[in-house]
Amino acid sequence: MSTTRVEALFPVADRVSHYNYAIRNIVAEARPLEAAGRRIRYLNVGDPVAFGFQPPAHMVAAVEQALRDGHHGYGPSVGIASAREAVARELSTRGFPTSPERVVVSAGTSEAIDLALSALVNAGDEVLVPMPTYSLYTAVLSRLDVHARFYRTDEANGWMPDLDHLRSLITPATRVLVVIDPNNPTGAIYTPAIRRRLLELAIEHHLVVLADEVYGDLGYDGPVPPIGSLMPDAPVISCSSLSKGYLAPGWRTGWLAISRHHQLDPVLAAIQKLADGRLCSTLPMQYAVAAALNGDRSHQASFRTALRARAELTARRLNAIDGITCVPPAAAFYAMPRVALPPGRTDADYVLGLLRATGVLTVYGSGFGTNPADGFLRIVFLAQPAELDEVCDAIAGFTRDYLNR
Numbered sequence: 001m002s003t004t005r006v007e008a009l010f011p012v013a014d015r016v017s018h019y020n021y022a023i024r025n026i027v028a029e030a031r032p033l034e035a036a037g038r039r040i041r042y043l044n045v046g047d048p049v050a051f052g053f054q055p056p057a058h059m060v061a062a063v064e065q066a067l068r069d070g071h072h073g074y075g076p077s078v079g080i081a082s083a084r085e086a087v088a089r090e091l092s093t094r095g096f097p098t099s100p101e102r103v104v105v106s107a108g109t110s111e112a113i114d115l116a117l118s119a120l121v122n123a124g125d126e127v128l129v130p131m132p133t134y135s136l137y138t139a140v141l142s143r144l145d146v147h148a149r150f151y152r153t154d155e156a157n158g159w160m161p162d163l164d165h166l167r168s169l170i171t172p173a174t175r176v177l178v179v180i181d182p183n184n185p186t187g188a189i190y191t192p193a194i195r196r197r198l199l200e201l202a203i204e205h206h207l208v209v210l211a212d213e214v215y216g217d218l219g220y221d222g223p224v225p226p227i228g229s230l231m232p233d234a235p236v237i238s239c240s241s242l243s244k245g246y247l248a249p250g251w252r253t254g255w256l257a258i259s260r261h262h263q264l265d266p267v268l269a270a271i272q273k274l275a276d277g278r279l280c281s282t283l284p285m286q287y288a289v290a291a292a293l294n295g296d297r298s299h300q301a302s303f304r305t306a307l308r309a310r311a312e313l314t315a316r317r318l319n320a321i322d323g324i325t326c327v328p329p330a331a332a333f334y335a336m337p338r339v340a341l342p343p344g345r346t347d348a349d350y351v352l353g354l355l356r357a358t359g360v361l362t363v364y365g366s367g368f369g370t371n372p373a374d375g376f377l378r379i380v381f382l383a384q385p386a387e388l389d390e391v392c393d394a395i396a397g398f399t400r401d402y403l404n405r
């Protein structure tokens with residue numbers, strides 16, 4: 001039986017073809033080079049542990065203790081009480097009043113986003129998503145048969161959302177406004193005025209704000225307040241996790257918290273119902289949530305200092321290369337430079353050329369939804385500064401050749 005025949009017999013669902021997770025897909029391009037003996041510098045995935053960062057010891061101790069205490073069974077589908085209490089206290093202390101009953105513990109921010117969107121939208125509804133975007137949104141919305149409407153964030157304005165464009169996309173079918181702040185892939189932190197306008201627009205048009213705040217602890221000037229703290233009565237669902245600020249992405253442990261807006265009570269009930277269906281998130285790791293949020297956080301101050309130094313180095317070195325511009329990031333560990341591509345070239349052509357010539361693996365901007373001709377790419381700058389210097393040397397040499405070809 002031919003391969004084509006097998007594919008026809010067992011067709012893959014259309015929704016899969018609507019989405020690409022470029023951050024991981026691009027690794028397939030690097031593997032053959034690595035097998036042939038090339039050194040590959042994987043600057044594609046935002047995983048601090050891959051670059052030597054580790055979660056604080058008291059978080060590891062809490063998980064060890066949970067394992068020793070025999071917490072191997074299913075837990076409550078909404079999460080254990082200590083984790084929900086810690087999340088509610090954390091957010092309330094930071095100005096976003098919520099309560100443990102309005103918190104659901106999840107398998108990372110990813111599952112929190114999935115649960116919230118699944119509870120909020122019907123097939124054919126519309127969701128406003130920032131462009132460039134984090135690929136998960138395209139994947140989840142495609143699975144739900146929901147239209148993602150991409151609102152521009154403007155490189156020329158420090159990657160702030162273009163509010164006029166956003167407003168022009170709102171229709172009677174719009175249900176949710178996704179806000180990723182601090183942002184992946186741009187590293188931007190939105191100004192309080194923009195954050196307030198986003199909330200006002202949501203209130204005016206009866207939208208729920210799905211606030212992806214997974215980088216909230218990683219502003220270089222200190223933690224960024226949750227957007228819900230600006231208007232505690234706005235309809236906001238805040239999502240975050242232990243993945244970034246607590247350096248444990250492999251633990252797949254996060255949460256969502258719903259604002260006190262009483263009109264969101266049915267949404268909370270729907271999320272809890274969906275959470276029942278997947279039983280619970282990994283139980284031993286949930287014991288680290290209270291340890292993380294109530295315990296010593298000095299690791300975050302040193303992580304932020306390390307990130308600021310790497311961000312400054314990366315932006316300075318990239319901006320010194322003829323043909324490249326880069327908005328300096330204000331948070332997290334990503335930079336989104338732009339290469340002035342010659343006509344007819346694409347961002348993927350540049351990124352694959354860079355990989356083959358230098359072993360530096362980045363992600364083309366079109367993997368986050370930007371126009372391939374615009375020449376964006378995303379670089380993860382978690383490597384040691386000396387290695388980042390080498391990477392920037394390699395990018396400078398390659399770009400000179402590429403643009404003069």
Ligand SMILES: Cc1ncc(COP(=O)(O)O)c(C=O)c1O
Nearest residue numbers: 108109110134184214241243254
């Ligand atoms: C903006 C954004 N949201 C969500 C996630 C997923 O995070 P988690 O590991 O908590 O599921 C990431 C991971 O990179 C991200 O960048």
